Amino acid sequence: MATLIEHSSILIIAIPLLAAFLTPLIGMASKKARNVLVMASLAFVALLVFALARDVILNGIHVYTLGAASPGLTTPGGGVAPVRIILEVDAISIFMGITVALVSLVAAIYSLSAMKGETGQNRFYTLLLLMVGGIFGMVFTGDLFNLFVFLEITSISGAALIAFRTRSADSQEGGFKYIVVSAVASLMVLFAIGLLYAQYNSLNIGALAAAMQYTMLDKIALVILISAFAMKLGGVPMHMWLSDTYSVAPVSITVLLITASQASMYALTRTCFTLYGVTLDSAAVGWIIIAIGILSMFIGVTMAVRQTDITRLIAYNCVCESGFMLVGLGVGLAVLANPEALAAYGITAISGAIFHMINHALFEGLLFLAAGAIFYRIGTRDLNQMGGLGHTMKFTAILFLLGALASSGIPPFNGFASKILIYQSVYQFNPILTIIGILVSIITLAVFMKAFFAAFTGASLPQYKGTKEAPKTMIAAMTILAVIIIFFGLFPGLILDGIVRPAADALVDQSPYINAIMGAIP
């Protein structure tokens, strides 16, 4: 077991990648065997993630150096600089890992029914596993260039999956937009990495953080990295691609796309808190992130309430929820150089934002899966065409309502637990931000009441009289998310103390991350 945990960080990335290449081969022989391979590999990866999480929380940062005589040997031959590819898993990385593991497993279970009857399933599962491997790579790597590589793997597989339904022009357009936006963001990230490499001769995040001088070039690199990751996570005004892509992808893939956006949020926080840390002008950068967050919250929710396509409506709500996270992280960053404010409310704002990341993936995932179940049964996403589906799709209706209440921050669900942390901590920084947040939550409730009443309530429409409930595996996948949402809602203290606070502490103090690579700095 100890050996397994020692190599777990690379196994968590390698298993989905290897399974991705095996999937088409096994799929040619047997579809059942292929599905078993996909499910077994993701379930095993989830187990490894939980085992690694326990190890990281108990024993601290997990470092894995590829090709070294020992995984912990980061600077070979007594050198002073790390030269190999290094994976570095701290509390925030493993927090993201848990989110990815849960969501990818649920997405795969849901896909078993949702993709039944579709052609090209071998390619679908290959791409799904590649995307999962890419996201894990993004959150586990300790190397900036590898971050770029994994960002590319995630983007390319994501674009192919969005455009998977080749018969639909919307899907093709969505895939095209996603690849263009991703390519622009990735190339700018690569350019920023080049600026840093040119100055410090290193690509390792820990080594770069130790050497960071915050020069003019560093500032330019910082602006590029913030803008690129903000675009990838759908921050306003760079959010427009998000509704065009989330709404047309197969919903199990949309759930993974949410996780990919969360990985970009992780990359943004890793850049600001760990790579630049105390060297940057945290108040100015914090306010830039808060501004993007506030715009995302307000424009996201007001655009959502206007939509009549149920998946576009949820997609705009994703933009809005990302805004909450950005505001929490921005406030934490703005007071990073002020220890008193950081202790008084900054760390709580960061904790709330981190907690909201996993909550967002869970409840938006549930909402998308429920919307996908409706589309699977009635073949439309248009709310103007829907009505009375609650008569026949009772479970789907209840699960959608649960996701909607969680997203709107209604107690006792998980969304409330993370939002109250953000509201109360941000209030101490600037009350206006909290007032906007509460107003946005109220409009979010209005958004989902519109969607729920239009789709599920009212008299049973004649064209949907014979509609059946969603297939059992779809219901099972949605129920898993619903159970986690309720659990997180009822026991928020357990999640906060167990995985969220350690993740927030890992962000605000960059020295353990640097020391794990460079050795203790005297």
Place this chain on the structure above:
Amino acid sequence: MTSIIESGYEFWNPIIWLIAFAVVMVIVYFFRRQGQEKYKKGEAQAQIFLCGEEVPEAEQRQVRGGNAYWGFFETLKEYYGGIIRPHTGIVNDYVIWFIAVMAVSAVVLFIVELAK
């Protein structure tokens, strides 16, 4: 206690909320029980319109999603006009917004630096 979270300002305990919710539900149930028990199905009291007006077909009486919050959108017509216009659906525009954000962020950072 694993249910409690503290923000440094106050605390939140969902178990207390659930107990309060259950008490309210019991009170609601008590009042509901005081209602009319002699309800008869299929008679005039079960009709949507007591005056006897004919009830339209399900399709006609369904309030569609597009009709919801008409007043809200009418009041905020100018806001929505302004906010929908940039959502062109053209990917070139998306990249321009990215460049604009990058430029504005850079200007803000450099102005702050100069002001120091």
